[in-house]
Amino acid sequence: MATKGLGFRAFFVLIAACLTVLVSTSTSYDPDRETWQPPEQIMDTAGVKPGMKIGEAGAGTGYLTFHLASRVGESGIVYANEISETDLSTIRARAEREGVANIVTVLGEVEDPLFPENDLDMVIMVYVLHHLEHPIAFMRALASYLKPGAPVVIVERNTNQDRSHYPEFMTNDQILETIQQSGFELERTETSLPKDTIYIFKINR
Secondary structure, three states: OOEOOEOHHHHHHHHHHHHHHHHHHHHHOOOOHHHHOOHHHHHHHHOOOOOOEEEEOOOOOOOOHHHHHHHHOOOOEEEEEEOOHHHHHHHHHHHHHHOOOOEEEEEOEOOEOOOOOOOEOEEEEEOOHHHOOOHHHHHHHHHHHEOOOOEEEEEEEOOOOOOOOOOOOOOHHHHHHHHHHOOEEEEEEEOOOOOEEEEEEEEOO
């Protein structure tokens, strides 16, 4: 059965895009999100400290961004990356409204966040990896933005349920396999969050 006005491929791409928006929206605006994905606990586990330069890949509308900015303080900086100019505009407007001066928005590409080269003390990604259409290419691109020994912190849903299609959540094994294929090695995991696992990786140089 054909879909009027759309080829099969275009139709399924459209459906995937709609699902991505729905998942992103439901996560971003969940009023209970801080109870099951507490920013302070994530930052403590990641080791976010004052003065750090942090790249937040897939910042969305800034759920974690402003917590990061508060933690790194005036001597630090948060590079909030997105491929959506609308989301970045939302972050900039809030930063201006609240007088937050240490957030820099970065319009990236699908396979490259375009952070400053060799300048980051950490990259953090919350519910981003499973949304990436080309996660291995994206992760490989991160290597050039990290200072030596700097970690990549990934927060994803803790699930062993098989992923049937993009952009559903990846299983724990799929996450590990994807990251390791990108040239990173697992340093440690933290499973104390109600729904999520925090993965901390470093580049395998």
